[in-house]
Amino acid sequence: MPFTYRVSLFSFLVLMGCARQPYFQPDARVPNAASLRPLGPDSAWVTAGRHYQRGALHNALLGKHYRPVWAMPVAMPVLGLRTAVPGTTLKPGKMGGGFQTSSLTLDAANGRSYVLRTLDKDPFKTLPKVMRKTFLLTLVRDQTSAGNPYAAFVVPPLAQAAGLLHTTPLPFYIAASDTTLGPFSKRFQGKVTLLEERQDGKENLDPSFGKATDLVDSEDMLEKRYDDPTHQIDEVQFARARLFDIWLGDWDRHEGQWQWAVYEEKGRTRYQPVPKDRDQVFYRFDDGLLPYLASRRWAIRKFRTFKPRYEDIEGLVKNARFIDARALHAVTRSQFQQQAAYLQQHLTDAVITTALHRFPPPVYALEGQHTQQALQARRAALPQAANTFYKLLAKHVTIPGTDKPERFLVERLSDTTTRVSMYRITDKEDKYRADSLCYQRTFRTDETQRLTLHGLGGQDVFELSGEVNRGIRIDIYGGPKPDVVIDKSRVRGWGKKTFYYDTKRDNELTKGPSTRDKTTKGVKMHAYDREGS
Structure with a gap:
């Protein structure tokens, strides 16, 4: 590492010192929106995370990532429990979430359930306790900016064209004064959130699932699969889903990121994959000194950057090794190539353009053309990527x-x-x-x-x-x-x-x-x- 970089890096870490408090924006609503287009009472100008905006030195060391997107003012509907899902009223259910996001189940009057979760993440709990008050927490929090906060909203039209089951997430802003979420309101006030269908249990089946009889998670599916040989995974469909993940650059596809639609067919039970949690689509990580070093093959290999070319398939699929080994062991090279050809045929330029226009208009102006070109280039190289993936599995x-x-x-x-x-x-x-x-x-x-x-x-x-x-x-x-x-x-x-x-x-x-x-x-x-x- 050049001497000037070493000095800059050392000075930067010293200046960071302890974890920065407070870190997150207090309210996603844009403070001075007078210069922006007026909106009705059911919408607001918000930023997904203006706290990620940094200067040139910071960007050089830790990456520019999607900081301009996080800080970009966009118009977003304000959540209303009576209007978010047409034809039904939602009411708060159970609090959930992993180590980084807050999520809340919202129950509909028709028996279906939805999940409301924050778009921004806080990796506080992922660090050992001794590190939670150090600059490392600020460093890890900062790297959330490597994800495009609006990428998940682009995926549904692409998944639909690919013939894959999917959720359809929608963005909502929770007003800082909102109390309709009851005892959970404080966790969501002033936040930008994502609302999507809950893919669990037969009560959440809709016509898009056809003749499915249930929706189960990976643990339940594997338990049944290993109990009885008449229970089988639709491995070819899963191969298509995994190639779709690779095309999108979605590296975080571990077993917890899948639900399974259950179909009873002639004495056998078939499980069809339903992907969820599209948080890492179009990931951009290696555009700063420290992230570049951290993403090398000898370091944290899974943090792959979405580019026009596939840079490291083995790193891109690393997080999914467990489920891939159990749900792709019957798929042949020719079947992988058939699925790659299917995706090439159905993911047309028109489909890609339509999907990318689900970005908020200011975000599309920043990222739309670049993302389209990358998707087109990756689509052209998908057979080669499929062959590399197959050889790793084989x-x-x-x-x-x-x-x-x-x-x-x-x-x-x-x-x-x-x-x-x-x-x-x-x-x-x-x-x-x-x-x-x-x-x-x-x-x-x-x-x-x-x-x-x-x-x-x-x-x-x-x-x-x-x-x-x-x-x-x-x-x-x-x-x-x-x-x-x-x-x-x-x-x-x-x-x-x-x-x-x-x-x-x-x-x-x-x-x-x-x-x-x-x-x-x-x-x-x-x-x-x-x-x-």
Whole structure:
């Protein structure tokens, strides 16, 4: 780092000292709005966060980010519980929110629920207690400006064109004197907020969900998925949703950012993804010295900046590794390419233009053209991005069973391909009946280094066959109940390619020339993180 930068940085941190108090604007309403266009009583001129506006030195060190957008006066409707949702009246429900935002459930007279949450964030609780009164709190608070506060409002038309389920958030200002939220009023007075449909429970289903029977969160979905093989994720639809995330530059897509619409179809239950919380769309982070260093691959890699080119797919998808591994293990390269082509076809220039005009007009004047050009460039490169994402997923694929009995069939077809099939074990004579097939995918040796099979709670059977010169390593974890492993496969060479992990008791292992017995007296190898705990 050049000497002048080191001196400037040191001086800057010393000047910051303790956390700045107070930090946030006391009221989002623009103090002197006389020079702005007059508005009616149901609207107000507001700024999402004029406290993020800083000088040239600050911007050089910590990034300009979206500070002009946060400080830009925009016209916004004032929240009225009788008018926010046409045809119904809202009333305060339960207080919620994560570590950074305040959120409040608003219940409608028709039985549906909505969520009201603040647009600005306070990462106070994300820091260790010893750091909450230091300059680090001010530093972390300041970086909220890397997010575009109005980006979430642009997403619905894009998601609609992409054929994805979605919420439709709306912006509202809460008057500083508003008391209609009862005991929660003080938490929201003078704030800019986002109001959107609550995607939880069958009572919140609307016609856009078609024949869905329920809406559940990721934890509940995964619990059902691992309990019964007839419960399956719509992985191809999830692949489209994840490519859509990548296109938007939305890096924060962990399992808590998804709900799942439930569909009952011919004896099977299908879960279709419903994304929520679009806080990091169009993220802009690396335009200052400290954020640039912090976002390097050896540092906080997930903080990817939205640009016309995809700069680091692995960093962009890092936060979603848990749910990606569990909801994309059946999707092939060709299916990813099909979904990329679908998005290219449906996310037209006209769709993008219409969506970006959901920015407030002053914000569109600042960001609209630049964002459109970036989206168009990223759309053109989406097949390459999809291929990079697929290759990351394909390196190590985990295929879990359920707590019911299953039969895993691994066929080493050639030096280049291995097919894995999973069947429900039924009482019928044909053990490979098509209607009992739960999973099937052919893997390539040059893409996949390891396949991990988890039997989970059922009494499972693992059968391996085929004789090849080169092959993928197969790791088998039988689970707590008695299992059978029959390895008739052979991969020529010095190294073993089938590894069996289980307890020594009550399991039946028929070893082949490529089998390595890793059974032990302990039960630690039975562990599988089902819900992200």
